[in-house]
Amino acid sequence: MLRKKKIISNKILKIIYQHDYTKRTIISLYKYFKIHNPIILLDFIKIELKKYDVLGRIYIATEGINVQISTPDIYMKNVIYFFKNLNIHLKNICINYSIVNRSMAFWKLQIKIRKQLVANNIHDIPILTDSFKNYLNAFQVNKCFFDKNTIFVDIRNHYEYEIGHFHRSLEIPSNTFREQLDKLPIFLRLYQNKKIVLYCTGGIRCEKAAALLKKYKFKNIYQIYGGILSYINQTKTYNLPMYFKGKLFVFDSRMAERITNDVVSICKNCQNIxxxxxxxxxxxxxxxxxxxxxxxxxxxxxxxxxxxxxxx
Ligand SMILES: [Zn+2]
Ligand SMILES: [Zn+2]
Incomplete structure (x- = not known):
C-alpha cells in the first residue's frame, strides 16, 4: 500500500510540539492476541488516532499490540473507547496512566510492525488466554508480603532492578529480556512449590514470562495487574502501604522516577549505597x-x- 509522503520534517514537528501547551496524559496498554493482518490494523489505527492528535509509539505484531501514547485530555475518553472497541480481546484492557507526565515525551505518532512486542527471539512461547492467568491487584499484592510461601520475582533488566524494586524480591540478573527468559525456569526451580509473583514495569514482559513458566509446568504463577505502574497508582489512590522501594527506571531522558525515599542502589566501584x-x-x-x-x-x-x- 502506498503511504503518504512526509510533508513536515521531524525537526519542525518537534518545534511545533515544544510550543504546544495542550494538556496531555501518557497512557499505555498492551495485549497478546493473534492479529492476522497487522498492516490493515496499522492503517486503521493511524487514521483514527490522527483525529485525536495522539502522539507516541505503537507496535503491532502478529502476537499482539503494545501502545504508549500521549493523548490530549479532552480526547482521552474517545481514545480509550477506540482501543476498547478495536477488538474483542481489548474489551477489558488495563489502561496504565503514567506516574509523571512529561510534556515532551513524544512529538509524533509512530506505528510500527514488529516481529515481537518485546524482542526476545524465542518463538515457541504460547499466548495464554486470560482464563489461564492469575492477576493480583495492589491490595492482594500487599497481602502477599506477609505470606512466607510467596516469592516476588523481578522480570526486568539488572539496571532497572538495581535502583528500585519490590521489598525482598528476587532478581534474575540479566541485561536483556532474552537472557532473562533463558535463565528463568532454572532460577525458579527451587521455588516450584511456592506462590510465584512476577512483576515488571507495566506487565507486558510478565505475560511472556508467565506463559514460558506454564510451559515448564510451573503451577502457582501470579502477575501484578498492570505491573509496577498500576501498583503505584493504586497504592496512591487507596492510600495503601507501598512495598516498591526506591526509584522506577523509565525509558526516557530522565531515566528514573523516585517512588519512595529508600535508596537501594550500590556504587559499582566501592559497593557503598x-x-x-x-x-x-x-x-x-x-x-x-x-x-x-x-x-x-x-x-x-x-x-x-x-x-x-x-x-x-
Ligand atoms: Zn568501562
Ligand atoms: Zn563509590
Whole structure:
C-alpha cells in the first residue's frame, strides 16, 4: 500500500510540539492476541488516532499490540473507547496512566510492525488466554508480603532492578529480556512449590514470562495487574502501604522516577549505597551503563574502572 509522503520534517514537528501547551496524559496498554493482518490494523489505527492528535509509539505484531501514547485530555475518553472497541480481546484492557507526565515525551505518532512486542527471539512461547492467568491487584499484592510461601520475582533488566524494586524480591540478573527468559525456569526451580509473583514495569514482559513458566509446568504463577505502574497508582489512590522501594527506571531522558525515599542502589566501584544516577562509561568501547558514587566518580573521572580510564 502506498503511504503518504512526509510533508513536515521531524525537526519542525518537534518545534511545533515544544510550543504546544495542550494538556496531555501518557497512557499505555498492551495485549497478546493473534492479529492476522497487522498492516490493515496499522492503517486503521493511524487514521483514527490522527483525529485525536495522539502522539507516541505503537507496535503491532502478529502476537499482539503494545501502545504508549500521549493523548490530549479532552480526547482521552474517545481514545480509550477506540482501543476498547478495536477488538474483542481489548474489551477489558488495563489502561496504565503514567506516574509523571512529561510534556515532551513524544512529538509524533509512530506505528510500527514488529516481529515481537518485546524482542526476545524465542518463538515457541504460547499466548495464554486470560482464563489461564492469575492477576493480583495492589491490595492482594500487599497481602502477599506477609505470606512466607510467596516469592516476588523481578522480570526486568539488572539496571532497572538495581535502583528500585519490590521489598525482598528476587532478581534474575540479566541485561536483556532474552537472557532473562533463558535463565528463568532454572532460577525458579527451587521455588516450584511456592506462590510465584512476577512483576515488571507495566506487565507486558510478565505475560511472556508467565506463559514460558506454564510451559515448564510451573503451577502457582501470579502477575501484578498492570505491573509496577498500576501498583503505584493504586497504592496512591487507596492510600495503601507501598512495598516498591526506591526509584522506577523509565525509558526516557530522565531515566528514573523516585517512588519512595529508600535508596537501594550500590556504587559499582566501592559497593557503598548511593543515590547517584546511572551513567555510561566514558570509554566508548565499553560504554557500560552503571552506577557510581560521587567520590568514585571524581577518582575515576566517570570511567567504570581503572582499566577503562587508562585505556582511553
Ligand atoms: Zn563509590
Ligand atoms: Zn568501562
Amino acid at each position: 548511593t543515590d547517584s544516577m546511572h551513567i555510561n562509561c566514558l570509554n566508548n568501547v565499553c560504554h557500560r551503563l552503571f552506577i557510581q558514587c560521587e567520590k568514585c566518580s571524581r577518582k575515576l573521572k566517570s570511567y567504570c574502572s581503572k582499566r577503562c580510564l587508562n585505556f582511553s
